[in-house]
Amino acid sequence: MCGIAGWVDWQRDLSNERRVLEGMTETLAPRGPDGAGIWLSERAAFGHRRLAVVDLAGGAQPMVASRHETESPVVTFNGEIYNFRELRTELAGRGHEFHTRSDTEVLLRAYLEWGPRCVDRFTGMFAFGIWDPHQRSLLLARDRLGVKPLFYLPYDGGVVFGSELKTLLAHPLVRPRVRAEGLAEMLCFTHTPGAGVFEDVRAVRAGHQVLVSGAGCTETPYWRLESRPHEDDLPATVHKVRSLLGEAVEQQLVADVEVGTLLSGGLDSSTVTALAAGAKSRAGTLITCSVDFQGADEYFRPNTVRPERDAEFARQVSEHVGSRHLEVVLTPEDVSLARSEALQARDLPGFGDINAAQCLMFRELKKHVTVALSGESADESFGGYQWFTPAGGLDAPAFPWTGNVPAIESVLAPELRKRLRMREYVADRYADALAEVPAVEGESAADASIRRMFHLNITRWLGVLLNFTDRMSMREGLEVRVPFCDHRLVEYLWNTPWAMKTAGGRVKGLLTDAAADLLPEAVLKRKKTSFPVDPHPGYERLLRGQLRDELADPGSRLAPLLDPVATVGLLERSRPATGVWRQVDTISFWLQTAEWMRSHQVTVDV
Incomplete structure (x- = not known):
């Protein structure tokens, strides 16, 4: 399990952009406390933070397919390929040589053998980017159910990608600006596949690949739920x-x-x-x-x-x-x-x-x-x-x-x-x-x-x-x-x-x-019970006081978004829960929104 970052550009030389990649990769330090790596070339630059789980000594990334070829595919990978041992055996039978025990090397060799269709053979949770210098293309892919995250921002001449939104925001071309549709997406919890909330930022959809070339980005599904009759009793x-x-x-x-x-x-x-x-x-x-x-x-x-x-x-x-x-x-x-x-x-x-x-x-x-x-x-x-x-x-x-x-x-x-x-x-x-x-x-x-x-x-x-x-x-x-x-x-x-x-x-x-x-x-026989929440009445009182303080602050970024009269009603009158959503959740959400706007320097432009 890890964090990944990358930048591909067809118009500028990225081999001198180490500082940018280090800044993006550093945002992922909590995801990967066991190691860090940067790989740079003229058109592509990758970063990686590692949480060592399989092959602790040999799975460092970004990983290059061949150390002896300057034009060799390279991968930055987050996740686990659970059937990597079986795939390794199959690939070895097809002539591939392995130098580590890691699932990362199996993933990369699978790409060399089967190209983008390698994902069909993986059982696991994954998000990865592969730069192929022969094809002059970047392949981004995400597991079928979307267990592992992957965000990207395409622009004229290139693309930036990473495991988390903060990774993209660390890039000088990405701005923390939110338009009307992004704000609505965030407030409504619709979790629209592909939505990234920040302007021009997208998420790779679960079960999809994004192929990026000089001609632009093409996102295609490689897996979908298929309906058919059930035959078993x-x-x-x-x-x-x-x-x-x-x-x-x-x-x-x-x-x-x-x-x-x-x-x-x-x-x-x-x-x-x-x-x-x-x-x-x-x-x-x-x-x-x-x-x-x-x-x-x-x-x-x-x-x-x-x-x-x-x-x-x-x-x-x-x-x-x-x-x-x-x-x-x-x-x-x-x-x-x-x-x-x-x-x-x-x-x-x-x-x-x-x-x-x-x-x-x-x-x-x-x-x-x-x-x-x-x-x-x-x-x-x-x-x-x-x-x-x-x-x-x-x-x-x-x-x-x-x-x-x-x-x-x-x-x-x-x-x-x-x-x-x-x-x-x-x-x-x-x-x-x-x-x-x-x-x-x-x-x-x-x-x-x-x-x-x-x-x-x-x-x-x-x-x-x-x-x-x-x-x-x-x-x-x-x-x-x-x-x-x-x-x-x-x-x-x-x-x-x-x-x-x-x-x-x-x-x-x-x-x-x-x-x-x-x-x-x-x-x-137990009934379904949702994730526990704090039932102590002091918790809601604590949050009410914090929101009052926030809205009383003349520099609050949140206050202009809210109706003062309605907010007073929220803070002074109790309302019953609607399903899993309680009144304290509304208060907590707005407190987080206020802090988000400050800490991420968010500009709301609707």
Whole structure:
């Protein structure tokens, strides 16, 4: 796991641009605390920060295909190719020689053998750039589900790219300016594939490649969800899911460093933990980790989103599998202070306290392991959210997670609200998303509706969660792997009927059956519970005071964006939560926005 940076230009000599590449690469230091590298040539310049996970001694980057050729392809790579050993054997049989044990060299040799189609052969999470001097072209590629980030900014005569937005902003050609569409994208949480928020900045879409040449940039998909009839009966489907998930966990345990798991005590993380604990490929006691909040015993109140606390269930699973469990307990002050770090990790405002809690949990876990497996993305493929039901918003004419839009929009200055047209923006992006759903001929209206919801979750909402996990974990130099994002499992589940996914009339009944022999009964029957948040009333009071102070500051960059009267209402009147979005989330979001505008010197030009 690493951070990558690069610059290609067909009009200027980049061999003397070391200072620029060093500045871009330095922004990625937390992602790669174990090493740094710069590679320069006339037309291309690459940077790399390394978190050493596989072949600790031999995987340095940027990596050149041949040290004996001046015109040899070079790669800068972030991620893991889980099937690199099998590919290495195949490539060796085709005459390729290897000088390291790293998956990076396998990736580069695969490109030499198969060209851009090498991505079809990779099982993993990855984002990389390959400069091919023979073709005078740059290939950018991102894994099928978008686990690893990759941003780029094309300009007349060249392109700049990197793992994070801050990496691009460190380049002199990139400005932290946000136009109306970028601001609407940020405020609405639509997570439109390809959107970069800052002017002219784009994200490589999940499952896509971008080929850059002197003629410009061409982005093409190499992977999409394909709809087809499901042929297996329920017992065969349960067996197949267990087999695919078990193989994914086994592959993702491969590392030359310590590996642990994130364990909330929910079905998803508990299943991954149990499979990891029982895997033949690992030795020793598994380390697991969860998060809780000081005062939760007193202040936690069940609701539809968080019907129960995680702590007791995580302890049960830990005892069941024999792990060494770390329980990170946070105070309101801890979370408030870490909100700034979460912002710096993501370069955009987000779910402030959740992101901050993630940062703190990952920091503690990093003291013990370098790699952690997560249960992320099971809900998107098995249908674990309430919005997969008619009562939860299945047939609503909008993304089900954009319940925050009215709360955010309500405090905007009236003129800005008119210009952004946030609800229209959400509706347009929703229409775009629906147009991408691959239909099945003869499918019933009910099944088609469910399929649309799965597509929205896998191609949009999942991106939000993966984005959070990547930035918060890599801020601490921790690599988080996601077995439920294995593309073979996702492809299989995409066409599995809803009746099977809800086997026995249970939410995620299919996964429950697949894990039936792995977990305690209480965990198998547990209700879906979202990531925990601080229930202490002092936390919201703390944030209200901070926002008052911000808006009272004559130099506040945020104040001109907000309606003073509406903001007073936000600070003085309590409102019930809308799904996962609470009033304290609105306050936290605006606090992050204020800090973002200061720290990133953001210019809003709408």
